[in-house]
Amino acid sequence: MTTPLVSLQDLSVQFCGSRKASALNAVNLELGAGEVLALLGESGSGKSVTLRTLLRLHPERTTKIQGRMQVDGQDVLALKGRALDLYRGGTVSMVFQEPGLAFDPVYTIGQQITESIRAHAAIDEAAARAQALQMLERVQIPQAKRRFDAYPHELSGGMRQRAMIALALACQPKLLLADEPTTALDATVQIQILLLLRELQRETGMSVIFVTHDIGAAVEVADRIAVMYAGRVVEQGPVGEIVRRPRHPYTAGLLAATVGTENRGQPLLAVPGSPPDLAALPPGCSFAPRCAQASERCRREVPPLQTLGQQALACWHPILPLAEAA
Amino acid sequence: MFAYIIKRLIYAIPIALSVTVVSFVLVYLAPGDPLNAIAPADAPEEVIVALKSAYGLDKPVPVQYGLWLLRAVQGDLGTSIASGRAVTAEVLSAVSNTLLLAGMAALGGVLIGCILGALAGYRHGTWIDRVATVISVIGVSIPHYWLGLVLTIVFSIWLPWFPAMGAGPGGSSEWLWDVEHLRHLVLPALTLSVIPMGIITRTVRALVADMLEQEFVTALRARGLSGVAVFRHIAKNTAPTVLAVAGLQIGYLMGGSILVETVFAWPGTGFLLNTAIFQRDIPLLQGTILVLCMFFVVLNLLVDILQPLIDPRMGRG
Numbered sequence: 066m067t068t069p070l071v072s073l074q075d076l077s078v079q080f081c082g083s084r085k086a087s088a089l090n091a092v093n094l095e096l097g098a099g100e101v102l103a104l105l106g107e108s109g110s111g112k113s114v115t116l117r118t119l120l121r122l123h124p125e126r127t128t129k130i131q132g133r134m135q136v137d138g139q140d141v142l143a144l145k146g147r148a149l150d151l152y153r154g155g156t157v158s159m160v161f162q163e164p165g166l167a168f169d170p171v172y173t174i175g176q177q178i179t180e181s182i183r184a185h186a187a188i189d190e191a192a193a194r195a196q197a198l199q200m201l202e203r204v205q206i207p208q209a210k211r212r213f214d215a216y217p218h219e220l221s222g223g224m225r226q227r228a229m230i231a232l233a234l235a236c237q238p239k240l241l242l243a244d245e246p247t248t249a250l251d252a253t254v255q256i257q258i259l260l261l262l263r264e265l266q267r268e269t270g271m272s273v274i275f276v277t278h279d280i281g282a283a284v285e286v287a288d289r290i291a292v293m294y295a296g297r298v299v300e301q302g303p304v305g306e307i308v309r310r311p312r313h314p315y316t317a318g319l320l321a322a323t324v325g326t327e328n329r330g331q332p333l334l335a336v337p338g339s340p341p342d343l344a345a346l347p348p349g350c351s352f353a354p355r356c357a358q359a360s361e362r363c364r365r366e367v368p369p370l371q372t373l374g375q376q377a378l379a380c381w382h383p384i385l386p387l388a389e390a391a
Numbered sequence: 392m393f394a395y396i397i398k399r400l401i402y403a404i405p406i407a408l409s410v411t412v413v414s415f416v417l418v419y420l421a422p423g424d425p426l427n428a429i430a431p432a433d434a435p436e437e438v439i440v441a442l443k444s445a446y447g448l449d450k451p452v453p454v455q456y457g458l459w460l461l462r463a464v465q466g467d468l469g470t471s472i473a474s475g476r477a478v479t480a481e482v483l484s485a486v487s488n489t490l491l492l493a494g495m496a497a498l499g500g501v502l503i504g505c506i507l508g509a510l511a512g513y514r515h516g517t518w519i520d521r522v523a524t525v526i527s528v529i530g531v532s533i534p535h536y537w538l539g540l541v542l543t544i545v546f547s548i549w550l551p552w553f554p555a556m557g558a559g560p561g562g563s564s565e566w567l568w569d570v571e572h573l574r575h576l577v578l579p580a581l582t583l584s585v586i587p588m589g590i591i592t593r594t595v596r597a598l599v600a601d602m603l604e605q606e607f608v609t610a611l612r613a614r615g616l617s618g619v620a621v622f623r624h625i626a627k628n629t630a631p632t633v634l635a636v637a638g639l640q641i642g643y644l645m646g647g648s649i650l651v652e653t654v655f656a657w658p659g660t661g662f663l664l665n666t667a668i669f670q671r672d673i674p675l676l677q678g679t680i681l682v683l684c685m686f687f688v689v690l691n692l693l694v695d696i697l698q699p700l701i702d703p704r705m706g707r708g
Contacts (some may be wrong), residue, residue, distance in 0.1 A: 147617075154616075180620070184616050185618065
């Protein structure tokens, strides 16, 4: 792999407002151009925090960010003022989980896309409107001309999410962040949105980081999966490898807790217990309190992330040893 | 939109009618006989009866109301018992003075309130927020007639910068746009602006602080919009609520300035109302109350019409 598009090195994020919490703990991630990475994990595992940190959306006064974060050759943590504004939406943009909450309710869809385009490119209103309309057509919104002048509340959830994608792609970003883009939608619409995202990714060749807790969705769109737990990446690798040969007990637990045809009729195997309090993480492996394999060492020392080729793993007692993928 | 405005206008009619009933009947519930003000205490019975029929006070109240309403619709609010002048003329001259005073006070109060509130909302939890909160709490809780007296003492007596009484030099009640008249306006307008300023500050502060927590504001920043552009979005989202609160405050200013107008001897509706009450001048009292209430009705109508123009989710349904 040549220089990656995204490179996170020992990225830690602490919230120090009224409640202290270590949301990310030394995360290491790399993403190549045109690659699709799925971040998988339970609520509170740091998936969304990673995305929001990539856009520096956390309130600066109460957030402490450490480590390095490079995107497209830029040191994101050093960006300021106009450069930061151009980076947001221009280099990296985001599709939010709830399209109903992520649009300004008092401006039309068209106005908001046009405004976004004009914030990044020096073109006049008419040209920006034409581009915005083109984007709406590109995300396959029927009667795009009419929807252009619609207010967000006048569209259905699926249409809103399509419009959100149009907005996010309006400035041809190199990296698209998708924060559970299908969670708020009903099942049939979910598949349509996933297919649309995959299609647009192939057309544009952009990279995508896709946050989900739905393994099915991850398999559908991603090249690679990174499993997160309590603000750490515990395992990552190519989709096939992760799904067929999980090495971390947590990944195995997540896969076992998925409804599929092979476990029909049997009780669902949930991972026992609940994620640790991010304000008081255990000294060793964060998963140790819920892990059947946990030993004394697991409770004492944090397992380092070991990398071999495309794969990485942080576990003292992996189910399978790390091996070069066939 | 046109149908919506028509509908709002039709809704306003029953409200306006009930307002006329209340302003007519309320005066009858108050103690005191209007004839006391005009007839001497030892007037013979025949004189009292003659006066009663002259003012129409011998007819049953519903009939009196009907006659009064019929004339009121034509712009005739009767004759002032005390001064003998047409109530309509007296009220209109007072209304223009009050409009001027209330307008200035509202302008200042809403403007300063919006600025302070936005600052406090943006700097939620910092010292700026606390200072703005203290100012707004003081503004809301200070009795404004007292503030008026203090301002008079400081800026009129200790420091002879502004006149303490009247709307113009030599007690003239005719307004002119010159420095001398404007100097008369400063103290009463300042006094009156303090309450709307406090209330608008608190409203805007809460709205802006809440808005900044909203997902769509995060999304706006994620699109790379500048701080100014994001503020424009926040302003448009808070505008409908601020407008509603400001409309109500302006309504209060129209009628609520009895004490302040009395303190500064400002020849407006409050001052007129005060005079009418003490002189038991029923036609004047009814006329003034009616006009003040109509202000509220019209203001609310305006706010109702303006709100959906800003926020597409409101009204029209």
